[in-house]
Amino acid sequence: MKCKRCGKEAQINILAPFCESCFKIHYEKRVENLVRKYNLIRRGDKVLVAVSGGKDSLSCALVLSKLKDKIGFDMEILTMDVNTSCVKEDIKDIVENFSRKIGVKFNFISFKEYFNFDKKLEDWMMEKKVKRPVCSFCGLLKRYVMNKFARENGFTKIATGHCANDILRFFFKNLKSGNLDLISKLKPIIYSEHSKQVTKIRPLFECLEEENFYYAKLNGVEVVKSCSFYLTKDRTYKLVEDFLNLYKKDFIRFVRFLEKVEIRGDEKKLFECKICGEPTNREICSVCKLVGKSCYG
Ligand code: AMP
Ligand code: ZN
Numbered sequence: 001m002k003c004k005r006c007g008k009e010a011q012i013n014i015l016a017p018f019c020e021s022c023f024k025i026h027y028e029k030r031v032e033n034l035v036r037k038y039n040l041i042r043r044g045d046k047v048l049v050a051v052s053g054g055k056d057s058l059s060c061a062l063v064l065s066k067l068k069d070k071i072g073f074d075m076e077i078l079t080m081d082v083n084t085s086c087v088k089e090d091i092k093d094i095v096e097n098f099s100r101k102i103g104v105k106f107n108f109i110s111f112k113e114y115f116n117f118d119k120k121l122e123d124w125m126m127e128k129k130v131k132r133p134v135c136s137f138c139g140l141l142k143r144y145v146m147n148k149f150a151r152e153n154g155f156t157k158i159a160t161g162h163c164a165n166d167i168l169r170f171f172f173k174n175l176k177s178g179n180l181d182l183i184s185k186l187k188p189i190i191y192s193e194h195s196k197q198v199t200k201i202r203p204l205f206e207c208l209e210e211e212n213f214y215y216a217k218l219n220g221v222e223v224v225k226s227c228s229f230y231l232t233k234d235r236t237y238k239l240v241e242d243f244l245n246l247y248k249k250d251f252i253r254f255v256r257f258l259e260k261v262e263i264r265g266d267e268k269k270l271f272e273c274k275i276c277g278e279p280t281n282r283e284i285c286s287v288c289k290l291v292g293k294s295c296y297g
Contacts (some may be wrong), residue, residue: 043136
């Protein structure tokens with residue numbers, strides 16, 4: 001098969017056949033078009049890229065580092081060691097090396113120190129009788145720390161590596177539970193709704209996991225294995241795999257539909273948590289409720 005762009009022998013055929021160098025160009029262009037279409041990043045922005053060490057967030061950081069000078073923004077990386085047994089490799093070294101290679105400042109937060117956990121997150125949860133799935137609790141802490149760190153350090157945007165597969169999974173999950181207001185949050189940009197909340201962007205909204213995998217690989221990026229605990233437990237995972245097998249060539253049309261669709265759900269007003277002052281839709285935020293201010297204050 002021939003490369004769609006240059007006519008040389010194609011090596012990668014995900015949505016269309018490309019040779020290696022045209023694949024990279026095509027991938028970067030798709031992300032750049034999305035960034036410009038929705039003004040995800042403007043000249044003068046300071047972007048914090050949340051990097052877990054997986055193929056998605058590393059690809060996100062890499063492609064943004066190539067757009068940095070072209071658009072005129074600053075960027076830094078934040079990696080959190082979430083202190084669970086899911087991540088075994090040394091994510092700190094891997095992401096720190098990567099950051100050095102691409103010339104971007106690396107920031108690191110260890111939950112163990114930040115929240116004063118004396119054991120692995122799942123064991124701590126068991127001891128404190130926290131009745132939430134580990135992934136949901138871990139996600140809650142990550143979002144809390146990411147937002148607080150970004151705001152306190154003057155970042156205007158937080159970029160995550162959420163890609164089309166994640167968006168489709170969220171879509172099916174929320175469709176099943178009838179969570180309409182969450183479906184309307186499936187956008188490439190989620191504007192801040194509170195002065196203490198930093199706007200979030202998802203530059204890989206129109207990219208598939210498979211494309212991120214090849215983009216990282218072709219650029220020689222060392223990747224940490226993703227947290228498989230979450231995926232094996234997630235019932236929508238298989239559903240999205242089947243969906244993509246059937247409709248892969250049409251999937252961009254589907255994510256673009258989600259970009260446009262507006263569903264009015266219940267508006268949830270944000271307040272400041274009475275204990276820690278972080279934005280929340282209740283009096284006391286879930287982190288203070290579950291971890292307790294005394295632990296990390
Ligand atoms: P997940 O919730 O694990 O699917 O991750 C979604 C996005 O959150 C990733 O693409 C990253 O941008 C960010 N993220 C997840 N885990 C971490 C972490 N340990 N450190 C920094 N960012 C993370
Ligand atoms: Zn709080």
